[in-house]
Amino acid sequence: MQARHLDVYLLRCVVALVAEGHVTRAAERMGITQPAMSATLARLRTLFADPLLVRTEKGMVATPRARQLADRFQQALNLVDQAVADRAEFDPATATERFRISASETLGYLLMPSLIAQVRRLAPGVQLTLQPPDLARVRNELEEGSVDLLVAFIRNAPPGLRFTPLMRQPMRVIAAVGHPEVQGRLSRAQYVGYPHVFYALGGTGGSTLEAVVDEALERAGLVRTIGARVSSTLVSPGLVAQSDLLATLPERIARHFAAVWQLQVLEPPLALEDVSTSMFWHERRHHDPAHRWLRQQFEIVARTAGTA
Incomplete structure (x- = not known):
């Protein structure tokens, strides 16, 4: 060897x-x-x-x-x-680090505004770059240093990566306030009877969020129909608000857009796995003071954005 x-x-x-x-x-x-x-x-x-x-x-x-x-x-x-x-401790006030963060648009929408505000206040010279995750290459990207931190809902952590949970959210179903049949409560028959907005990574393959739904339906012996495919969950609320479509989303996103688009936020009619968002990084950055500081800021922000 x-x-x-x-x-x-x-x-x-x-x-x-x-x-x-x-x-x-x-x-x-x-x-x-x-x-x-x-x-x-x-x-x-x-x-x-x-x-x-x-x-x-x-x-x-x-x-x-x-x-x-x-x-x-x-x-x-x-x-x-x-x-x-032996490396000098990280001083946020004078730092000029450039961090590349891989996260979905949904997580960027939830966490990045508060994170940017926090970083601007404590470390005005630090720059953050947000990019969509390439889950097929993310371990290599973290190892090579082209990505510093991955924030994602991944059931099985890529091998060789450190990780820590950030926030956990239940799944909720959204429907238009003026939906022709769904009002206040959602039955299983309604859930599979009306078409769904489907979050497809890259516009084709399904996401972990949709896998959670489909696996629960399979356990119950049910099948849903797809009415629209979108490449971002941020598109789903607008489609639901102006149609009879349904969508299943993490609660924080669902409740945020409920006020914007006049949506109902409903309990799913079957047990769905919670969305557990974690951050992942490579061992080589684990003891780096600058990287440790970034992880700490994410943990602080996550505590205000949801249940850590």
Whole structure:
């Protein structure tokens, strides 16, 4: 194996796996999901041609090779952490950082105005760039540095990324105030009987939001019809307000546009998974003072925009 196949993240994973002797606890320690850690362990086993952790009657036990690697990697990580700690602390008042944030239009609409106000007040020299996420490449973008932070509703975190929850919202259904049949309450028959506005990423593929709806319908043995496809959820309220279409959106967006477009905000007639928005970043930026400051500002803003 060549050292160029390793990065700091993999070194930390080896240390966590050996220290915890348990894949799930190692994942929690690293701030990633259990499937992501399992995939990393499989990769490490291939890289080192060693099982690293083996199952016994007493649980998972590190191999001699794994213990040797963990000891040496911890020494190397201590040097890395010290080098990072030696960097001057981030001073918002004089900073001129440029942060690239990948987030959907909906999240940009919810969070960016307050974030910009916060940043302008504390760090007037800092510039923020918002761009739509490319979920197929987002891990590479974070690793390469072309994106500094991803803010998104993703059920399964991309492997190798740190993440923390920002806000959780229930899903709500919007309908026009003058809807021909839906008034105040929504039945299942009405929900599948009237066509829906469908949020299609890039105008074609479905989003995680729509997957939540379709999976709930499938569990209930129901199927909906699609009346319109849009590339942004911000378009949905206007379409609903002037037709008999329905749309299912995160509550904060639904309630905001209810006042603008004269909409009803209704409980879904079946159980829908909450929208849990998180921010994701690469391990290489985890200890960076400037990046840590940015994450803290997002957490502050999210507490005012919804339930963190």
